[in-house]
Amino acid sequence: MTDIRDDVRTGFAELYGYEPSGLWSAPGRVNLIGEHTDYNEGFVLPLAIDRRTVIALGLRQDRVARVASDFADEVVQIDLAELSPETVHGWSAYPLGVAWALGQHGADLAAVPGFDVYIESDVPVGAGLSSSAAIESAVALALNDVWQLGLDRPTLARVGQLAENRVVGAPTGIMDQSASLLGRKDSAVFLDCRSLEAQIVDLGFDAAGLVLLIMDTGVSHSHATGGYAERRASCELGARELGVESLRDVGVDDLDRARGILDDVTFRRVRHVVTENQRVLDTVRTLREEGPAAIGDLLDASHVSMRDDFEISVPELDLAVETAQSNGALGARMTGGGFGGAAIALVRADDLSRLQVAIDGAFAEHGYGQPDTFVVTAAQGASREP
Template identity: 45%
Template structure:
């Protein structure tokens, strides 16, 4: 498939709600709930129910659009979709988290910039499929998202991937997980107008339970790496700072353009091609605002390789300092952190976390912390107290485990 970036972006994120689980105990309840919601809002019985998860990125932030490496996991929080194909070209969209109204669109009228609400994400997938040579029609789509929006947990990627997975089955397209991820990325780039790399969509579409995804964004290959912190007596906590970010507001695009400009100045196809040994000379040859971006990308790619080696050797605890080093680079070189994420990292580590860092695009969102089992309560209390003392809104803190990617549930 050939994908090309284009204009347009939604004015608001897809959903806003508290995290909830997608485990064995809740799955039947959620499936029944979206079936009932579908019947009440759209009428009839859906052809099936699908789910696609959000993600946290262990390490490898802002490297995907420089053709680098990343190490994400899918999380239990997912977007659920009850869907039925239509033969009249109508696309009807309804969300449990919406305002109670159903958005009705015609598939032949979809184009970048035509939809400016949360509906741009699912509509963009339908447009992207047709744009990429898969002639698909309409559908009734009923969503219930358990991925908090604006928290750096890839709520938009979950929404896009669940639609792509459902359409793959409804229209018998024969797409594999990587194809689903690339269609979803195309929708976000060209229809929603966010110039993201493919890491979020790859994590949502291609992950497996109990493993991290070692992603090479140049070759679009993904290797599953063992990652079971609980077996090692550890927990991975997410701290949602409640500071909402919007990757379509221009800051993300500016960072990507800076990396591309730096690569061009250095005569490289992408910053991934800069050897670590050449980094000091490269930074000195660039304007300061570009040099620090290059330093982050090159050192972050090295941190991904370090993390993969640690996990393959069974040393999950050794991942802690790698997380903290990644946060320092995001804070000092890439400058995508904020006071709330910095405070969450500092408070978690001071209370016993082995390491912590901002996860996601930045400018708010969430922090992840690798915490020994006996320190979870202390870390939770320390971060909550620190936020209260600083006058910040109370953070949301919850554990996550590596979870499966996009899939059909019914």
């Protein structure tokens, strides 16, 4: 990560004409299991990955905020007094939305100084690896430091979620920001999205001779539009009709009753969330009791549920998963919000090259664009950089 740090520091100085106060970074994340359960107050098991967003930030003498990045041509400028969900748009909604959301969590935006930010990232965009939460978490940690707000990391995760929900307009849960801020090396974050209690779970992939392969289909998606919001609304409808606060309160044993109350589509959406919650719990137990080589069937079952009940997969994701499964993967599933993005496969290290070749061949045979396949490892969460 030395190169990107140097690039960010240089980019900031060239753009703004002075040296930054410091550098902060935050990782993307991949969700091992637990999809669309977070906004239903359920359970998730993400891990921070070794792809990071790095920001340089400098404090100003006025109350102006300026943000720029290597992936956008413009420098966006706004007075802190004018920050609101209605006044920021496009990519700048991620960093500027965090500043606004900190104001909703106690920061006095009439008293804090303005800032300049420059951003670079090697987290793939649109792949379901939460490039957005990496930006939000890095900016939240940086502003918490320089504004001396004293907020803890679970609160900063809520800040990032608020920015995503209200300013970006994506109805996502708190999983992504929690993983980016709380992640630990060689571990996953077992998060209860109702209590926000987080436990660190050792993965043990390396000791077991396993690697986690990302299969980025190149099919881009957006949480701020379309199907994601529809799925969330369907879950909320199901909870109302079942008379519960959220689908967290529905167990696997309740599904027979739910089938008699709900229409078919709503029932299948509910069934996915309920069974996915149970799969998260089973995965945590299995990791602790049997080790990572035993979780493959749970990953496979998760994909079937997302494909058939929640209907958020696409043909490219299904092909990646099926090809991995038939070429030695212990388990595979799409990951992220769906409608594109990436799938993951838990693979023996010795089988990795053969599997990657098979995936490239399968995509070419079906006339799809070449996927990007790469291994990720569980990494440390957001931090201030030296």
